[in-house]
Amino acid sequence: MLFLHVCCAPCALPIVEKNKDLILYFFNPNIYPEEEYSKRLKELEKVALILNLKIHPGEYNHSQWLSFIKKELPGKPQDYKENKERCLVCFKFRLEQTALFAKTHGFNEFATTLSLSRYKDVKFINEYGGLLAKKYGLRYKTFSFDLEKNHQRSLELSKKLNLYRQKYCGCEFSNPNKMTYKKLKKSE
Numbered sequence: 001m002l003f004l005h006v007c008c009a010p011c012a013l014p015i016v017e018k019n020k021d022l023i024l025y026f027f028n029p030n031i032y033p034e035e036e037y038s039k040r041l042k043e044l045e046k047v048a049l050i051l052n053l054k055i056h057p058g059e060y061n062h063s064q065w066l067s068f069i070k071k072e073l074p075g076k077p078q079d080y081k082e083n084k085e086r087c088l089v090c091f092k093f094r095l096e097q098t099a100l101f102a103k104t105h106g107f108n109e110f111a112t113t114l115s116l117s118r119y120k121d122v123k124f125i126n127e128y129g130g131l132l133a134k135k136y137g138l139r140y141k142t143f144s145f146d147l148e149k150n151h152q153r154s155l156e157l158s159k160k161l162n163l164y165r166q167k168y169c170g171c172e173f174s175n176p177n178k179m180t181y182k183k184l185k186k187s188e
């Protein structure tokens with residue numbers, strides 16, 4: 001059985017329509033604010049119910065995620081452009097937790113929907129997944145989907161199921177909502 005880290009329901013749809021032998025792992029403490037996290041989790045729960053899949057929500061601890069990002073990066077996280085170093089650290093955090101959870105809960109194979117996004121550094125994600133697989137004695141699954149076709153399929157299926165599709169990646173640094181960013185600046 002595949003232990004599948006899921007970043008959001010729309011990204012999971014093209015995989016779960018083809019493969020039912022999996023457990024969905026929603027581990028995304030990068031998402032801010034918490035209401036947005038709950039909204040995305042609810043959408044995945046909807047999909048799990050429709051397709052009769054099991055879902056395991058990971059712990060939501062945004063402060064821990066933020067501390068990790070700050071510890072790994074010189075300077076302020078908001079000074080990094082999206083898809084640059086900050087995002088690579090974010091992938092590392094979520095992937096390592098996924099591999100660790102898979103290992104300690106008896107799974108042999110893991111994967112992530114992050115590796116199917118045309119917006120992400122898929123090469124880095126798959127290489128890092130492979131390194132973690134070696135570290136924990138697991139298999140890391142890659143997908144041979146065409147990323148553009150996959151994106152179109154995700155759009156079609158989310159429309160069909162009337163799913164919420166977020167307008168930003170997840171963290172406060174990617175959130176176009178100026179209020180959130182102002183709050184962040186004040187708290188520094």
Ligand code: SF4
Pocket residue numbers: 030031082083086087088090091169170171172173174
């Ligand atoms: S933009 Fe997305 S991938 Fe990058 S750090 Fe924020 S949540 Fe993580």
